[in-house]
Amino acid sequence: MMPAKRRAPDSPVAERPTPAKRPSIQDPRHSGSHKFQGCSSRTVYRQINKLGEGTFGLVYKAEDTRTGAMVAMKQFTVTNEKEGFPITALREIKYLKQLKHKNVIPLLEMAVDKPIRGKDGHKRGVIMMVTPYMHYDLSGLLENPQVNLTEPQIKCFMQQLLRGIKYLHHNNILHRDIKAANLLINNKGILQIADFGLARRFDEPAPTPGSGGGVAMRQYTGNVVTRWYRAPELCLGERNYTAAVDIWGVGCVFAEMKRGRPILTGNSDTHQIELIFQLCGSPNERTMPGWERLPDARLVKSFGNHPRTLEAQFNVLGSSGVSLLSELLKLDPRTRVNAMDALDHEYFKVEPLPSKPGDLPEFEDSHELDRRKKGGQRALPPAPAGGTVGVGPSADWNGDIPAPYMNGNGRHVRPPPPPPSGRRPAWQKDGERGETRDVRAPPPEGGVGGHGHRQGKGGKDKTDTYIPSYRSDGGRPPRDDRQPRDDRDWRDGHERRRDERGSLGGGGGRGPGGGGGGDRNRDRDREREREREREQRDRERAREWRR
Numbered sequence: 001m002m003p004a005k006r007r008a009p010d011s012p013v014a015e016r017p018t019p020a021k022r023p024s025i026q027d028p029r030h031s032g033s034h035k036f037q038g039c040s041s042r043t044v045y046r047q048i049n050k051l052g053e054g055t056f057g058l059v060y061k062a063e064d065t066r067t068g069a070m071v072a073m074k075q076f077t078v079t080n081e082k083e084g085f086p087i088t089a090l091r092e093i094k095y096l097k098q099l100k101h102k103n104v105i106p107l108l109e110m111a112v113d114k115p116i117r118g119k120d121g122h123k124r125g126v127i128m129m130v131t132p133y134m135h136y137d138l139s140g141l142l143e144n145p146q147v148n149l150t151e152p153q154i155k156c157f158m159q160q161l162l163r164g165i166k167y168l169h170h171n172n173i174l175h176r177d178i179k180a181a182n183l184l185i186n187n188k189g190i191l192q193i194a195d196f197g198l199a200r201r202f203d204e205p206a207p208t209p210g211s212g213g214g215v216a217m218r219q220y221t222g223n224v225v226t227r228w229y230r231a232p233e234l235c236l237g238e239r240n241y242t243a244a245v246d247i248w249g250v251g252c253v254f255a256e257m258k259r260g261r262p263i264l265t266g267n268s269d270t271h272q273i274e275l276i277f278q279l280c281g282s283p284n285e286r287t288m289p290g291w292e293r294l295p296d297a298r299l300v301k302s303f304g305n306h307p308r309t310l311e312a313q314f315n316v317l318g319s320s321g322v323s324l325l326s327e328l329l330k331l332d333p334r335t336r337v338n339a340m341d342a343l344d345h346e347y348f349k350v351e352p353l354p355s356k357p358g359d360l361p362e363f364e365d366s367h368e369l370d371r372r373k374k375g376g377q378r379a380l381p382p383a384p385a386g387g388t389v390g391v392g393p394s395a396d397w398n399g400d401i402p403a404p405y406m407n408g409n410g411r412h413v414r415p416p417p418p419p420p421s422g423r424r425p426a427w428q429k430d431g432e433r434g435e436t437r438d439v440r441a442p443p444p445e446g447g448v449g450g451h452g453h454r455q456g457k458g459g460k461d462k463t464d465t466y467i468p469s470y471r472s473d474g475g476r477p478p479r480d481d482r483q484p485r486d487d488r489d490w491r492d493g494h495e496r497r498r499d500e501r502g503s504l505g506g507g508g509g510r511g512p513g514g515g516g517g518g519d520r521n522r523d524r525d526r527e528r529e530r531e532r533e534r535e536q537r538d539r540e541r542a543r544e545w546r547r
């Protein structure tokens with residue numbers, strides 16, 4: 001008898017929506033003359049303009065000259081073979097190849113250029129991910145002063161977002177960077193989840209109706225989710241997290257659609273958790289069981305006791321809207337609603353009912369770069385970094401290069417020898433299973449507020465670190481290929497919009513750059529403590545490994 005065919009570990013199960021076999025990838029007509037299926041030469045695309053600058057490259061609008069279709073091309077530059085390829089890019093390609101859902105951006109194909117030897121003698125190849133062109137990202141749409149989403153439109157986007165998340169979680173995939181800027185929308189009103197650079201499979205059973213966020217069975221890296229959308233358990237150092245971290249991001253996006261701007265704009269990790277508790281109330285054993293045992297719980301004690309303000313701040317959502325928001329923003333990840341149950345919430349059943357995607361009026365296209373040119377872009381904290389692969393002994397357990405050894409473009413800038421930690425390097429481990437350590441970083445000297453995107457060129461910080469940069473001017477992390485943007489005032493967009501819309505009650509907290517010295521000191525103490533714990537863990541692992 002033929003042995004039963006075993007499912008590849010990363011492919012979603014059969015009865016689920018089949019993610020494989022995307023016609024555009026498999027169809028030889030789309031592969032041009034290139035020898036790999038799903039891969040064509042970059043020359044078949046006519047580049048139109050730049051749309052955004054992602055962490056690992058640029059995003060362009062282009063026309064597919066074979067079909068006339070508009071596409072977006074995300075470029076990953078491989079500077080030379082030694083550097084390897086960004087792990088975020090590999091993750092993104094891997095997951096997008098598997099997924100197929102109306103509310104998840106499809107990968108049409110990859111476009112490549114032959115590597116050319118540059119003046120410095122290094123070969124540079126260009127690899128691009130081709131996705132359909134989407135007219136706006138949600139962050140851009142909300143920043144457009146002409147856009148004031150109606151209740152039916154918000155419901156429509158929420159339904160689409162929750163359907164996409166339900167599909168991902170049903171297929172055991174965590175997105176880990178849900179935020180308005182990663183939700184792309186076309187002029188037909190279709191919303192698609194994009195940017196899978198931080199996605200990964202999770203081992204726990206997929207959430208089922210009535211089971212909330214479920215219970216975590218293992219540890220994952222803590223350095224995930226852009227800060228403003230980071231769940232309280234992550235902010236408190238929890239690494240046994242679940243799909244509920246994505247649901248928290250959905251809650252933030254829901255409230256952001258109503259308010260017109262991000263709601264929890266922490267300027268440091270400590271400030272972030274403080275803002276969360278100002279909204280949801282300080283944690284206790286009822287609202288967040290076990291919170292006191294989380295690594296950074298002691299920080300919370302210095303905050304004092306915050307009363308809950310969520311209902312008062314968002315009463316404009318009506319009782320069913322507030323009810324859904326409080327389910328999505330539950331402090332306790334185990335009882336936080338899951339996507340399936342959220343879709344079944346009465347909010348979507350009471351008047352006014354969700355609009356149809358096609359009912360959304362057309363607006364001016366808006367992407368990261370358009371907004372920046374207009375000077376109104378929010379100073380969104382950078383997404384957590386991934387790393388590169390294929391660099392031998394300097395790679396992390398899961399193939400990640402520790403972030404300090406990359407420059408602002410995510411390029412590798414000379415890794416040191418592996419730390420004397422006894423950890424098994426990537427090439428001795430299987431897949432992502434080794435993703436077990438905390439890669440959040442101690443702050444740069446001088447604390448949060450410096451330009452510390454990826455730190456650690458000297459001193460003890462040469463461990464796994466990632467430091468988001470929150471400059472007082474609200475700029476993104478410095479990158480060598482970017483013009484300085486010091487002339488921008490991050491408050492412009494926020495304040496103008498707040499004046500125009502009127503506040504929904506209660507502020508979203510201090511904006512970037514408003515951090516006080518107290519925050520910096522608390523952050524520094526916390527990070528020192530973390531570093532000590534990391535060193536201790538490293539020593540223990542080294543002992544175990546030698547045994």
Ligand SMILES: Nc1ncnc2c1ncn2[C@@H]1O[C@H](COP(=O)(O)OP(=O)(O)OP(=O)(O)O)[C@@H](O)[C@H]1O
Nearest residue numbers: 052054055056059072131132133134195367368383
């Ligand atoms: N398919 C698309 N259609 C239109 N615009 C797009 C598309 N994909 C990306 N963009 C634009 O490019 C920007 C950056 O893309 P993306 O978020 O995928 O890159 P990234 O490297 O992951 O960015 P980040 O560093 O912000 O996480 C988006 O915010 C969006 O404005």
